[in-house]
Amino acid sequence: MKLFFSPASPYVRKVMVVASELGLADRIEKLPSAASPIKADQTIVVHNPTGKVPTLVTDDGLALFDSRVICEYIDSIDGKQRIFPAAGPARWNALREQAIGDGLLDAALLARYEGFMRPEELRWDAWMTGQLTKIDVSLAAIETIAGEFGDRIDIGTITIGCALHYLDFRFADRPWRDGNPKTAAWFERFSQRPSMTASSPFTA
Incomplete structure (x- = not known):
């Protein structure tokens, strides 16, 4: 591939x-x-x-x-569907969490483009505020469920983990851990997984 x-x-x-x-x-x-x-x-x-x-x-x-x-x-590929639950509540829960993580990432990327790629004279403050608000609301939603993640590895937790790491990478000036202690505690463990450390943009 x-x-x-x-x-x-x-x-x-x-x-x-x-x-x-x-x-x-x-x-x-x-x-x-x-x-x-x-x-x-x-x-x-x-x-x-x-x-x-x-x-x-x-x-x-x-x-x-x-x-x-x-x-x-x-x-x-191997027919076991280990990352995407095959059916039932577990599948819909994982897909819902994936949507939250992807939504956070979409907003973060739009904010990144607005603040970094768009010429300063063309930047729209209200647009930037709107994207940053989406990030904060998504973080609040994740905080309500992070205590249930445990050691679960599926498309939901993977997407959320990648989204949180992107905030560390591109928005270090916005300390998302403040006010989100359950999410921060979970991410501290999750971010140490070999799959996460091997793919980190900090070391790419």
Whole structure:
């Protein structure tokens, strides 16, 4: 399998954490890319019309994109569905948590683009405030359920873990741990997993 990636992308990291947890990371060839919200990398566009990372090309030549799709594909390879619960309440709970984590990441990336990539004279303060508010509300929602995570490893906890680490990476000036003690305690343990340390953008 080949993965178009950027080491700083939290969505790429999500894919690699899933692959690592399943023991499949060494089957993925990582292809560096120049993905950008402003100018698409044409080597990606050939496989993914949005030009975004992550984009996975399977051994059969099928192009898959969006981290949610790629992660579920990787989880299906051995037929055991260890990361995506197969059915019932456990599946819907994991998918709901994935949606919370992805929503936090979406807001964080939009805030990052607004504050870092957009020319200063074109920046919209109300837009930035709106995205940062989404981050804070998402953190509050995670805090209400973090005490139930325990040592569970599924697409929900993986996505939330990657989202929290992205806040450390790009928003270190906004100490999210303040007011979220249950989330902070869980993340302290989760962030030490080999799958997380191996994929950290701090060491990429």
